[in-house]
Amino acid sequence: DAGVIQSPRHEVTEMGQEVTLRCKPISGHDYLFWYRQTMMRGLELLIYFNNNVPIDDSGMPEDRFSAKMPNASFSTLKIQPSEPRDSAVYFCASSLQGAGGYTFGSGTRLTVV
Amino acid sequence: AQSVTQLGSHVSVSEGALVLLRCNYSSSVPPYLFWYVQYPNQGLQLLLKYTSAATLVKGINGFEAEFKKSETSFHLTKPSAHMSDAAEYFCAVTPGSSASKIIFGSGTRLSIRP
Numbered sequence: 494d495a496g497v498i499q500s501p502r503h504e505v506t507e508m509g510q511e512v513t514l515r516c517k518p519i520s521g522h523d524y525l526f527w528y529r530q531t532m533m534r535g536l537e538l539l540i541y542f543n544n545n546v547p548i549d550d551s552g553m554p555e556d557r558f559s560a561k562m563p564n565a566s567f568s569t570l571k572i573q574p575s576e577p578r579d580s581a582v583y584f585c586a587s588s589l590q591g592a593g594g595y596t597f598g599s600g601t602r603l604t605v606v
Numbered sequence: 607a608q609s610v611t612q613l614g615s616h617v618s619v620s621e622g623a624l625v626l627l628r629c630n631y632s633s634s635v636p637p638y639l640f641w642y643v644q645y646p647n648q649g650l651q652l653l654l655k656y657t658s659a660a661t662l663v664k665g666i667n668g669f670e671a672e673f674k675k676s677e678t679s680f681h682l683t684k685p686s687a688h689m690s691d692a693a694e695y696f697c698a699v700t701p702g703s704s705a706s707k708i709i710f711g712s713g714t715r716l717s718i719r720p
Contacts, residue, residue: 526707535710536713586650594640595650596652598649
């Protein structure tokens with residue numbers, strides 16, 4: 494298995510632009526998680542899905558952030574409009590029931606200038 | 607509610623020395639516990655996990671951790687540090703087999719001195 498695949502690896506965008514981050518989970522995994530990592534706040538859980546349904550989005554910072562999972566093999570995290578404070582590394586992770594541990598992707602490093 | 611506290615945001619040891627990274631947990635139900643490692647510019651990788659079987663858990667790269675209920679601890683150890691062990695280490699907890707969401711600690715950066 495190729496693992497959790499995220500794209501792009503790096504994204505540089507101007508303030509106000511729309512940004513879309515993509516994630517392909519491991520085939521057969523039924524949970525998908527989006528995390529954000531910064532030096533100041535560490536790892537923050539933004540949202541997670543079970544069987545493509547959003548379960549908990551309480552970590553989504555504000556309405557500028559949205560996430561979808563149209564099918565079991567694809568998820569997106571969208572920021573519109575982007576702001577410099579959104580600069581961070583965004584990770585996607587998947588699991589077969591969370592208690593078994595997650596498999597993380599390599600992350601997308603987002604820089605908003 | 608579940609939480610983990612990692613003692614020491616930065617630990618530095620000499621190559622060949624014992625590595626000890628401390629983690630204490632809080633959980634109202636029997637927990638599952640994890641250690642993850644993050645190398646620079648990479649995602650987190652599962653090192654080992656405790657799921658209520660043996661209290662001494664062995665993981666990859668020579669690491670192990672012991673679950674001590676009386677101390678609510680799950681410290682990570684390695685007998686002899688290697689330069690390649692330099693990374694960020696995260697302790698994490700989830701409330702047992704029925705849970706889906708893992709709570710991560712704030713991380714400990716391990717540096718290895720030559």
